Amino acid sequence: MATTYPLEVVTPERVLLSEQVTMTIAPGSEGQLGILAHHMPLMTELAPGEVLATLADGRTTSHIVISGGFLEIAAGEGRTTILADSAERVDEIDITRAEADLAAARQMLADSSEGTSEQIEARRSIAHNEIRVRASRGQS
């Protein structure tokens, strides 16, 4: 059996996941990251995307969509923490709401002027909601 390490997915509103896992795949801002046990201490920014965590039994995968955040791997036992702005398990996603949010984000992009923080925010929101919709469709 593969070596495990503790993974936590935390948002300001709740602790979404706190488990022993064998592997985590996370959307780093510089590209996808695959994390196995004994990874070196790391701190990185996360882009909106999907987090896949293979739990200790080696079969179950926890499938989470995050809107971006940070990932920290602590020195020592390799305790890994994902600090997400918002995160939800794929089976929790309400697809009608995700689609409505996506439409709202597109509208926001159309309304915002070039180079403002609103525009950056809107792009981010579109990316996040596209992933939510896609992930939720793939699930059902």
Place this chain on the structure above:
Amino acid sequence: MATPRQIRGRIRVAKNIQQITKAMKMVAAARLRRAQEAVGAARPYAKKMRDVMASLGGATGGVQHPLLRRAEGEPRAIGILLITGDRGLCGAYNSSVIRKANDLVKSFGPERTKLVCVGKKGATFFRRRGFDVVAEHPVPATGISFAEAQALAKTGRDLFAAGEIDVLYLVYTRFLSALSQRPQELQILPIDPPETENGAVAGPTAEYLFEPDPEEILASLLPRYVDTQVYQAVVESVASEHGARMTSMSAATDNAGTMISKLTLTLNRARQAAITKEIAEIVGGAEALK
């Protein structure tokens, strides 16, 4: 002396009030429980955030960022992010946090103060006194989402980044327990990076791998750090408000109870007096006929 009829009316009023305060107390108790859960749920993230900031702070000593800008000398203008409730009937909850904010702005006055208010009570108070309330947000009983808190914090951050204010204070009510809440002020901008546990800068941070690099991570982490503090403050204030309301409504219910028993006593006395008077009249009448 009031007539029995009048006293009965007053008892009825007191009973009605007691029913309302009792209902409000129960509603507040139920909401308090949920708000307390939210406070508990927000803690791990806030703690993690501080840890990460502390380890980053070590790796990026002396980095420049707009949110770290310190005004030279005395601050020219201050900003206050004030968190109150929308409604009264919750004891001293609103007034004590407003007093705290009022103390802070005293030396600056309306021209050199900008306010961002959560809750109608604070906004009304300062608007009436001619202060500039830049933004106002209501407080739904269920609390607010992180995204909403983020939007509020952003208003404050933008003011600071634009140089309109030199310091931003957060004035809120800290939730200690259901029975005790304390108004609190906290300077959130410019950011004072939290110290590592032992105050040392070196240590494990030196071994961290940063992607893309410490400065960039810090630049996106700093605003988030402020947002987290604001969210935490709102969550705690909401819990405090429900706690304060529960306590004061419980006291009101007790007072109404005392009032009712006092009035009942007066009523019985008045009733007896009337009976005695009637008997005396009958006896007096019978005597006269003899």
